[in-house]
Amino acid sequence: MEFRMAKWEVFLRVIAILFLVLTACLVAFDTQTKVVFLMISKKATYKDLDALKILVYVTSTAAGYNMLQLCKHTFSALPTISNFKTSYYMYIAWITFLLDQIAVYLTFATNTAAFQAAIFALNGSEAFQWMKICNKFTRFCEQIAGALLCGYIAPIIMTMISAISAYKVFRMYSSKRFMHFKGK
């Protein structure tokens, strides 16, 4: 049964990595060149917008982190290490739980920041007299929209992963006494 949960976790982490990498690639390789005035052309890349730059960094880092967690699974599948003491297990489980939480929140936050920036680029702002950008760089904006969609699927999967790691931590505690370990 333990094995079934590990299988689920690996499966979810692989899917999360795919979506994170897809998001990073879609944003990073998105360029569009447009002639603005006679011979003057302007090239739009993700570097024009801090929110997109941070999105690329954070999604890549999150993908790398999940990759490391997968490696951990490969190692802990070795038979000799399965005799870990409970205290060691708890140590790893707590760290994984906390790191998973941080990864989800960071990915979610950078995505939302990029989403807000995209809304401004799409609609502009009348109150602030900011002009729309997406009516000029339409294809660029469409690709960013796709990236943001993938970028929202990733944190949703990662919340499930972090629920699994919360389960792994908290089921070790007694249901009767506060923050006491269960007897073996």
Add this chain to the structure above:
Amino acid sequence: MEFRMAKWEVFLRVIAILFLVLTACLVAFDTQTKVVFLMISKKATYKDLDALKILVYVTSTAAGYNMLQLCKHTFSALPTISNFKTSYYMYIAWITFLLDQIAVYLTFATNTAAFQAAIFALNGSEAFQWMKICNKFTRFCEQIAGALLCGYIAPIIMTMISAISAYKVFRMYSSKRFMHFKGK
């Protein structure tokens, strides 16, 4: 020991409510009127920016939700209801866990969206030719900055609350068998 955790949860929820209400009030009651050109004056309110409007709605709702959870605590402190069956306890614990998660993510996301909008208002964007707003409405922007700070403290406290509700759910499961309840 059970009581100690409940006390912590109530304490954290009260603090979270305070910060949520403070954020909502700071944003909602922030106005600044400025003479733009001769006799024409412009008034800045949170309604100029969708991100701030949503922030007010979401933080108020989250405060209301936490208030309801506090009421639940008052009721479940009654002696007669402490004889609940485990299945009923789990039902409540799972719903609380899921709602807490949703509340944290929504509060965090709207705050981050507002933060991104504030960054644009503060720095403008050279690439997009968007002008700065905060050099005109300085006092308005300072108050929003304070609101965002409070708005980030609230989700941090709410993550702790959701960790407590995760603990309440998952400690009921067996540490040996996958998703099996513990024997009494």
